[in-house]
Amino acid sequence: MNAMNLPLMLPEIALVVLGIVVLLADLVLPKEKRHLLGWWVAAAFSAIVVYLFVRPAAGEPEYAAFGLYRLDGFAIFMKKVFGLAGVLVAVMSVDWVKRHGRAAGEFFTIVVFAMTGMFLVASVNDLMSMFVSLELVTLSFFILAAFRVADRISGEAGIKYIIVGALAAAFMLFGTAFIYGATGQIRFDAVRGAIERLAEPAYPTLLFGAVTLLVGLGFKVASVPFHVWVPDVYQGAPTPVTAFLSVGSKAAGFVLIVRMLTLVFGEALSNELTPLLALTAALTLFYGNLAAIPQTNIKRLMGYSSIGHAGYLLLGVVAIVAMQRGGHSYGSGVSAIIFYLFAYVFTNMAVFLGIVAFSATAGRKHAIDDYAGLGKRSPFLALTLTVALLSLAGVPPLAGFFGKFYLISSVVEASAVAGNGWLLVLAAIGAVNVVVSMYYYLCVVKRIYMREPPENASPILLGAPVRVALMACMALVVIIGIFQGPFVKMATAVLATIR
Amino acid sequence: MLWTILLLFGLAAAAPLVAKFAKGASGWLLAAGPAAILFAYLAQLPILPGESRSEVWEWVPGLGVELRFVLDGLSATFTLLITGIGALVLVYAGGYMAGKAKLGQLLSYLLLFLGSMLGLVLSDNTIALFVFWELTSISSYLLIGLDHERESVRSAALKALLVTGGGGLLLLGGFVLLGIAAGDLGLKGADAFSISALADLDLSAHGLYPAIMVLVAIGAFTKSAQAPFHFWLPQAMAAPTPVSALLHSATMVKAGIFLLARLHPALGGTDLWTALLVPVGAVTMLGAAITALGQRDKKRILAYSTVSVLGILVTLLGAGTVVAIEAAVVLLVAHAFYKAALFMVAGNVDHGAGTRDVTLLSGLRKAMPFTFAAGAVAALSMAGAPPMFGFVGKELFYGKLVTAEARSTLLILVAVATNVALVAAALLVALRPFVGSSAGVAKNAHEVSAPMLVGPLILAAAGLFVGLFPDVFDATLGSAMATAIAGQRVDMHLALWHGLNPTALGVMGLSAATLVLGAMVYHRTRRLLAPLAEALSRLRAIGPETWYEKGLAGLVTGSDRVTRGIQTGYLRHYVLAVVVAAVVLAAPPLLRSLPGAAPLFPEAPRPHEALLVAVAAASAVAAMVLRSRTAAIAALGATGAVIAMLFLLFSAPDLSITQIMVETLSVILLVLVLSRLPRLVTRSSRSRRIADLAVATLAGGTMALLAIAATTVSLDPEAARFFAAASYTEAQGRNVVNVVLVDFRALDTMGEIFVVAAAGFGIHALLRLAPETGGAA
């Protein structure tokens, strides 16, 4: 554990190099070609993902940077997810940057920085590194969200995001300080060790720190009531950034929540955290799904939908904490979260790819009504959007359905294991919200297929890369749903390395 | 068996292309698929009672979901009905939609629906069954919504999906609980979700049984349109093409019946089962049968009569005795034949005469002789007249009621009334349009094309054939089906004539009375129609359909209101929400662990400490409240300086220096920026500011108190000593010096550099991209 062990950090080092290369290339390339940097970034991200797939699978966790950096199956898995999302974001950004951006070099550099932050988040093993790498992610997103400052909405999104975000960071730091205060340690395993030997009087300090830290993380994953920034920022940020955000911030937050619960807190806080998290999950589910119903802007709708999905993922978190009580195996919660995140990334990315491609032809108003008759204007785009939306709604046999099924089952199992009847109520709330969410997703589908396109509507043109990306996402959404064997095995293998 | 389902899905994907190239012949071409499957399953006959053939494919390892298919009497009957009727429907659709642009779409959805339905009836795994169940809901949504130009069609489609899809989710809940219960009773892994394995368990004793039963029943009721969930069906059938309507009546709504039949061995035979099913079924059958008479649209009449028959089936399954199950088996098959035929007849009449209003139609017998023939035969079966299969079914139904141990006069009356209404309805749809004066719409009517006649004629003939030779059915399939439902061996001996014994005479008396009364009611329908329709429209206002609509509207407006209330767009509200929630979340667990807290200040603060504390607090408050820009910045600077001094007190000089540098820098930066920005004006009203301040102070104060409490509880001298001791051992002796530690922090330093770099590039880009306007820096 006490070594630098640089080779382990190869992906991060590659990202550092990539960032520098993009910056230098920005200086050298002529202005009208700078948006092509997006392809470089996409290619480099793909290469890193390929490397992660071919590198020997992690058995026991490995450590680098003197124990601050932990590489286990979960970290590798999350890096794959982040990397693939990054590839898709880069693909959809190229066109966008070409149309809107003057600062192409800065844009892609910050995308690479954000990706570096996410990679670090997946591997942190220490409270301090956690704070720094998470701030790297969030800070990059602050900038990206405000990137089209010439647009009133983007600037407003930036301000709202950064103020609420900085507030959350303050909570996180304050919470971290108290965890440190209770234990005197900052490395995850050392904190865990100290917690296990914790003297009774220090318990409130630890608890206060944990709750405050979770408040900060709740902001990243968009759980109610720390979701307030989400709708405005989703609507106001440039669409590729919204796509990146919807996956990056959420997944990074959940990685850290899972890490904190499994590596750090363990059983110690289970009793206190279970009701808190269960309440948060229920509120998040209801609010995200109900508030999505009256929306008229598709990006805002996706914002609320993303809150709803945070609620589902929180179900898995609740299952973990509840089952930790009495030292039960909490595996089903973790593997459900892993499976869900994997499915969610591609589904969500498919929707945003569709939104970017659609708005390129049909304008940037992003009104849901604009999607009327898309089935006639572009049957392919209509089909991919529909499949993705149905998967988000949890329609079987698509990936999203099984994701929700696993999460809800994990809560049901937790209820049985922990003997907590309230968790059954939570599972029922999860099921009820599937119906609610079906309503608003179907309203979009209804417009796509059951309305006539506006007069003189032109066909939607799709570039080849976007087409390929959409097709890949759709294929995955269907395949993850129907041929689950390999994906469930993957989630189980990841789970085995997490403890 | 998997291949048959996949074949249908494959054909569904290919259908649009086929329709593009084969045009008019595409119905015939695609019908070959289900027809081939029909023959493949026919080749498996006869299926003996108790026999079942299964096939297993792994699907979702670890969760107990596998594709386990079972072919027994029950699933074989459904399979044959689905594929047989499906093939005829495809041919019919090819004719009905000939030359229309949506033909490919329609055929594709039909095949998707058939595949899902086939998967549903063959599945032995509850979760897989649920997946197919929801797929039928989706494909029926697509089918209903095919004619989406009209708003009524769109809302009917959504209604059908929300009701059946929602019911499906409750069903899933029931299945999950069922899996838990089965797990408790010793079934492990995939077996806990296998329906055939469940039958051997004594589930009714399990604590979860009532919950399971209610959830499963609601799932079945929504799908099979039982009261009070029936309202989606008539609309879903009235709005779209007769093709999809027919498919719904003959197959889709039977899914709920199928589910109850399938689960009867595992869940049935209890008081709860009977108490749930019989009343619901009885209310549905009578209510729907009477409602049917109040309709003018042929398709609506048929739709309500379908609901009524489904009610009869639910009642019979609820009773659960052998005779009841035999009656259910026969009625189910008979109904599939005649109802499909009648829907096709309705479509033909619509196509040939241009209307489906029974009050306008008359005298079509000459113009549409084949349609009339098919309709008449099917209607006889519906009315339960000999020698049709429907007659056999009704005899059994009455037989069951008359011979029941606890004979219920009320139930017999309900049953007779229902059947009387059904007889009248049958005459209304199959006789009224064809007899009488041929002066009106009949003048321009014409017989329809061959593809549209094949279906009704074959189906009507099939009903007649099975009615004449019922023993063929019970030998090949019927007994096996009844056995599968009853969970015990049943040997059916169906016959048209039961000899002369008191029971048979009683039943025959009831049958005859039903027919006569039905004919009388039919004769007087014109006069009955008006008040009935009026009464019904009044009932509708308080019925479940109104609840659904009000609920949906309330959901939309309610969520709109809530969202506007919470997501106001004002940052201040957002921040307030975060702060209050954080405090609320942090408080309760902490307060619970507070008793036994140490005194807040074990020792009085030393004077210089007290001074610094006071200065820090005062300058912080000043920075927050001061109106003057420079003064606020100065106050912030003062706070920073005090903190730097506190760092010094903690013997962290380098930290102190960093703090002073950063603080100075930010003061300079702020002064620079502020000088370019407008004065700090407050536009909000005084009272609102005071209210905000009150809430914020309360929240902030609570947060501070919580923080202080958390530490005073823990950091009494005892605990501090403990920590000091622990940190020595944990960190292997005295701590390494600062510099070394920083060296170990290479990773964080890298992250830090990135943070600063991102900030730098970001600021550069933002300022470059922002439009230059007057007064800006």
Next chain:
Amino acid sequence: MEIQIAHYLVVAGILFAVGLTGVVVRRNAIVILMCLELMLNAANLALVAFSRVHRDMQGQVFVFFAITVAAAEAAVMLAIIIAVYRQRQTVNVDEMDLMQG
């Protein structure tokens, strides 16, 4: 001598609360930024105090990083505020309500 840190934690708590109140009450984006700085300072103070209690340097090192991150965050926030000001001629967050519902 036992180290007395209760007082410093009280200061940290008060600073955090004051900052929090300011973030809620004030409308000017710049002042909100200043209040956020107060909150981060409070956290830093708590870290140093705890570091003292544990006689452990890690807490102090943490503060170095925290100060830098906070500075970077403040700088980006200023940049966004300026950019928005150029666009809309206001730094009053109450006037930023284009998106709601």
